[in-house]
Amino acid sequence: MQQDAIRSEDAARSVAELVERLGGRAIVLVGLMGAGKTSVGKRIAARLQLPFVDADAEIEKAAAATIPEIFAKHGEAYFRDGERRVIRRLLDKRAKVLATGGGAFMSPETRAAIAVGAVSIWLRADLDILMARVRKRSNRPLLHTEDPEATMRRLMDERYPVYATADIHVVSRDVPHEIVAEETLSALAGFLAGGSPSAEDVSERPPT
Numbered sequence: 001m002q003q004d005a006i007r008s009e010d011a012a013r014s015v016a017e018l019v020e021r022l023g024g025r026a027i028v029l030v031g032l033m034g035a036g037k038t039s040v041g042k043r044i045a046a047r048l049q050l051p052f053v054d055a056d057a058e059i060e061k062a063a064a065a066t067i068p069e070i071f072a073k074h075g076e077a078y079f080r081d082g083e084r085r086v087i088r089r090l091l092d093k094r095a096k097v098l099a100t101g102g103g104a105f106m107s108p109e110t111r112a113a114i115a116v117g118a119v120s121i122w123l124r125a126d127l128d129i130l131m132a133r134v135r136k137r138s139n140r141p142l143l144h145t146e147d148p149e150a151t152m153r154r155l156m157d158e159r160y161p162v163y164a165t166a167d168i169h170v171v172s173r174d175v176p177h178e179i180v181a182e183e184t185l186s187a188l189a190g191f192l193a194g195g196s197p198s199a200e201d202v203s204e205r206p207p208t
Contacts, residue, residue, distance in 0.1 A: 167191060
């Protein structure tokens with residue numbers, strides 16, 4: 001019982017130190033649709049006792065319309081403009097976990113704002129993982145094509161070099177989201193302490 005209490009105190013202290021090192025910066029998750037940004041982000045927020053915000057949900061709230069509706073009525077350029085404004089508003093110097101849409105980090109303006117007001121974390125996933133996840137939902141306007149897999153490959157080719165400029169890289173794969181969240185927290189702690197910026201070496205190992 002005493003050891004459990006000590007471990008609990010140590011864990012609480014580690015969380016407090018990590019949040020303190022954030023210094024009011026947001027934790028911004030970037031990556032393609034299906035990478036697990038929302039699922040992993042919610043778990044990170046719960047562990048750190050920080051608010052979780054989904055940028056896509058905030059965009060829908062501001063527009064009073066779903067993202068597919070925005071795309072259908074106004075087009076992608078209109079959506080991206082609103083996305084930039086919403087993310088800029090959310091980077092308000094208050095610590096939080098923010099999950100962004102797959103195209104958000106492609107904006108130089110958004111990347112610059114994130115670099116100043118946040119720590120960026122790329123959840124990198126392979127094609128088969130992404131396709132298995134996105135096939136479960138139909139609200140992906142960019143995949144409403146004759147060949148969704150080819151579209152996803154194109155998005156990977158276009159976006160992965162930009163995602164790679166994020167502060168931290170973590171591999172999202174077919175394991176419970178809790179595992180990826182823990183690896184992300186470990187990588188974040190290392191980054192904030194001035195250590196390794198990547199969790200890829202850890203997360204590519206089979207879970208034990």
